[in-house]
Amino acid sequence: MRLLVGTSALALVLTVASQAHAYTAYVSNEKGNTVSVIDLDKMEVTATIPVGERPRGIIMSGDLKQVYICTSDADHIEVLDTETLKVTRTLPSGPDPELFTLAPDGKTLYVANEDNNMVTVLDLEANDVSAEIPVGTEPEGMGVSPDGKWLVNTSETTSMAHFIDTSSLEVVDSVLVDTRPRFARFTPDGSKVWVSSEVGGTVAVIDTATRKILHKVEFAVQGLRKETIQPVGIVITPDGKTAFVALGPANRVAVIDTASFEVKDYLLVGQRVWQLALTPDAKLLLSANGESNDVSVIDVDRLKALKSIPVGELPWGVAIK
Amino acid sequence: MTKGAPILGIGAGLVLFFALVFSIVSTGHEARADTTPLKISIGYISEAIPEPDPLSLVEIVPKDKGIAGVRLGLEDNNTTGKFLKQTYEVAEKVIPAGGDLHQAATELTSAGIKLIIANLTADRLLELAAYPEMQDAVILDMRTQDDRLRSDDCRANVFHMMPNRAMKADALAQFLVSKQWMRWVLIEGSNPDDKAFADAIRRSAKRFKGDIVEQRTYTFAAGSRRTDTGQAQIRKQMTELTQRLPDYDVMIVADESEVFGDYLPYRTWDPRPVVGTSGLVPTAWHRSLEQWAGTQIQRRFIKATNRPMLERDYTGWMSARAFGESVTRINTADPKAIRDYMLSDKFELAAFKGVGLTFRHWDQQLREPILLASPLMLVSVSPQEGFLHQRTPLDTLGFDEPDSKCRLNP
Numbered sequence: 044m045r046l047l048v049g050t051s052a053l054a055l056v057l058t059v060a061s062q063a064h065a066y067t068a069y070v071s072n073e074k075g076n077t078v079s080v081i082d083l084d085k086m087e088v089t090a091t092i093p094v095g096e097r098p099r100g101i102i103m104s105g106d107l108k109q110v111y112i113c114t115s116d117a118d119h120i121e122v123l124d125t126e127t128l129k130v131t132r133t134l135p136s137g138p139d140p141e142l143f144t145l146a147p148d149g150k151t152l153y154v155a156n157e158d159n160n161m162v163t164v165l166d167l168e169a170n171d172v173s174a175e176i177p178v179g180t181e182p183e184g185m186g187v188s189p190d191g192k193w194l195v196n197t198s199e200t201t202s203m204a205h206f207i208d209t210s211s212l213e214v215v216d217s218v219l220v221d222t223r224p225r226f227a228r229f230t231p232d233g234s235k236v237w238v239s240s241e242v243g244g245t246v247a248v249i250d251t252a253t254r255k256i257l258h259k260v261e262f263a264v265q266g267l268r269k270e271t272i273q274p275v276g277i278v279i280t281p282d283g284k285t286a287f288v289a290l291g292p293a294n295r296v297a298v299i300d301t302a303s304f305e306v307k308d309y310l311l312v313g314q315r316v317w318q319l320a321l322t323p324d325a326k327l328l329l330s331a332n333g334e335s336n337d338v339s340v341i342d343v344d345r346l347k348a349l350k351s352i353p354v355g356e357l358p359w360g361v362a363i364k
Numbered sequence: 365m366t367k368g369a370p371i372l373g374i375g376a377g378l379v380l381f382f383a384l385v386f387s388i389v390s391t392g393h394e395a396r397a398d399t400t401p402l403k404i405s406i407g408y409i410s411e412a413i414p415e416p417d418p419l420s421l422v423e424i425v426p427k428d429k430g431i432a433g434v435r436l437g438l439e440d441n442n443t444t445g446k447f448l449k450q451t452y453e454v455a456e457k458v459i460p461a462g463g464d465l466h467q468a469a470t471e472l473t474s475a476g477i478k479l480i481i482a483n484l485t486a487d488r489l490l491e492l493a494a495y496p497e498m499q500d501a502v503i504l505d506m507r508t509q510d511d512r513l514r515s516d517d518c519r520a521n522v523f524h525m526m527p528n529r530a531m532k533a534d535a536l537a538q539f540l541v542s543k544q545w546m547r548w549v550l551i552e553g554s555n556p557d558d559k560a561f562a563d564a565i566r567r568s569a570k571r572f573k574g575d576i577v578e579q580r581t582y583t584f585a586a587g588s589r590r591t592d593t594g595q596a597q598i599r600k601q602m603t604e605l606t607q608r609l610p611d612y613d614v615m616i617v618a619d620e621s622e623v624f625g626d627y628l629p630y631r632t633w634d635p636r637p638v639v640g641t642s643g644l645v646p647t648a649w650h651r652s653l654e655q656w657a658g659t660q661i662q663r664r665f666i667k668a669t670n671r672p673m674l675e676r677d678y679t680g681w682m683s684a685r686a687f688g689e690s691v692t693r694i695n696t697a698d699p700k701a702i703r704d705y706m707l708s709d710k711f712e713l714a715a716f717k718g719v720g721l722t723f724r725h726w727d728q729q730l731r732e733p734i735l736l737a738s739p740l741m742l743v744s745v746s747p748q749e750g751f752l753h754q755r756t757p758l759d760t761l762g763f764d765e766p767d768s769k770c771r772l773n774p
Contacts, residue, residue: 139663157660158660158663158664158667160443179443179444179447180440180443180444181657181660198443198444199657199660199714200440200443200444200685200714201440201443201444201447202444202689202692202714203444203447205447214447217447217448219448219692219693221712222689222712222713222714222720223657223714242712242714242718242719242720243712243720244720268756268757270718270719270720270756273718292718
């Protein structure tokens with residue numbers, strides 16, 4: 044009987060996996076100084092690659108052949124080749140790169156330098172820093188609009204979302220949000236930016252055109268104290284209808300209806316959930332759970348956690364191709 | 365003795381105040397980049413009194429302890445301020461030991477400065493708070509740990525950034541209880557500050573059912589420290605001090621004066637851990653804290669000063685940031701408005717502790733998690749799991765409203 048149950052569970056996993064089109068996830072392990080490679084068909088780690096010190100921000104290149112990794116304490120960005128699974132080169136980034144975002148044309152990386160209050164603009168073709176933009180104290184979150192015209196950086200101690208015009212590379216507006224803003228994500232139509240505030244415990248939804256806060260999403264989980272709910276990573280489904288917000292030490296991912304801003308569900312994941320990533324078909328959501336050293340895989344349609352996959356020490360971010 | 369930036373005149377302050385009122389009307393609640401320029405002048409007052417030398421040669425004795433944190437906080441305020449057209453400056457007043465505090469205070473107030481950061485001992489702080497010119501000022505106390513300033517001697521114009529001894533003792537007691545180390549030996553020094561910490565431990569023992577099985581006082585002076593013969597003599601002294609005790613789990617030492625505390629670990633008669641002012645220490649800040657983005661401020665501080673951040677630097681940083689956070693949110697530097705805002709439920713200071721920090725309205729003490737650290741490592745953070753409170757677990761540390769003798773904002 045036990046064998047039978049096991050087999051059907053396996054069949055379920057295989058069904059889900061077959062829908063996942065052989066995706067691969069790359070997970071940065073902040074304390075392990077490694078990147079874990081997960082085969083999403085098998086739902087297991089197939090390789091662990093040593094990288095530079097304190098890998099945090101992680102993102103796919105425009106052609107999906109490379110992974111860019113912010114190795115913060117090495118003070119540069121490393122480029123991982125997805126074929127050979129080797130770090131092939133490094134990119135200049137300014138000191139302590141924490142998070143970055145890639146321009147939609149794949150040619151420019153915008154990097155938050157947490158230690159020196161700068162956003163560095165990196166020309167990928169020239170492999171050169173083309174500009175540095177002064178922002179607030181402890182810049183972290185980086186979001187770029189789908190048309191590439193707007194860059195939003197959040198600075199944690201300053202508690203602002205800075206709107207940067209990517210043609211002039213100047214801060215044209217700064218919106219005060221709740222304390223310690225961590226992350227910025229544009230909606231797929233570019234009309235709004237979602238900004239999470241870790242200590243404030245809210246997500247501000249800002250109108251791109253007017254830079255006014257349209258709404259503040261608040262969270263409440265029964266049995267959890269308010270201060271343990273600390274929003275960090277945000278992803279929004281390609282249809283723009285659903286947002287997922289990682290709630291840090293609350294060990295949950297909030298599911299939000301973007302039309303009503305109503306929190307529809309709280310999905311239990313691993314401990315200190317940090318950054319999130321969706322598979323390109325938006326069927327699976329992955330969360331990096333820092334304290335439990337694992338990645339949770341969530342079925343987006345059914346809003347169910349399918350599996351937790353052990354990775355390296357202190358997983359921080361996820362990129363998927 | 366005045367260092368730092370020029371000071372605003374009262375007239376300019378008034379003009380600013382009106383400019384602010386209008387800017388609030390025109391921009392509404394959200395502060396934006398198009399607001400009227402605002403200059404915020406903060407006064408820093410300290411007295412150059414000698415402090416006990418640390419017992420260990422390894423421990424640093426910086427000359428800029430405290431003020432270095434204020435300066436970094438000011439820099440952070442200005443980084444934020446440049447997006448809001450706000451500039452912050454600090455007028456630093458350091459009087460000599462026993463110097464004229466009133467004169468320093470009136471120099472600030474006559475220049476229109478009513479936002480004050482005080483790096484003073486308890487009696488001097490009470491003097492400052494009592495001056496007529498300071499009655500409408502907001503004084504942030506970055507230094508005192510004295511419980512009496514949060515009870516019989518609390519003052520409406522003083523807010524406390526440093527946790528008091530009762531908070532620290534409770535933080536330690538909760539940790540010991542969570543470890544089931546319930547039998548304590550208390551060894552205290554003979555100076556008033558040592559006794560004050562020991563009193564706080566005795567209070568915590570009652571609150572958390574710790575069993576103080578024996579108390580001893582250290583009176584002899586340890587001579588010739590840091591020399592070859594000194595260390596042999598110290599070892600003998602500490603062993604004698606701690607022999608023939610009843611069964612106990614942990615030794616709590618109360619030696620704020622740095623006379624013998626750091627000599628206790630490994631030299632006790634029985635093999636027991638040492639906690640309190642040495643060994644495992646409750647503190648607002650420790651250089652080993654890296655969680656909650658602590659790494660970031662540790663690095664920024666080291667970059668600015670070439671040394672690690674100490675507890676009083678941290679409370680100095682928090683003081684500057686508490687003013688900055690308030691001005692950013694309410695877009696005015698008016699002391700009355702800042703006082704009201706700091707006491708409101710909207711105020712929240714992010715200070716690398718994972719939760720927003722707020723003030724207790726009854727004694728104007730900042731609620732804050734307390735770190736428990738060994739010399740090189742963070743060991744735990746109190747409040748401990750399971751110590752619950754209807755308002756916030758942070759109110760399980762120190763004087764809660766029902767047991768406070770202070771009723772500042774009923």
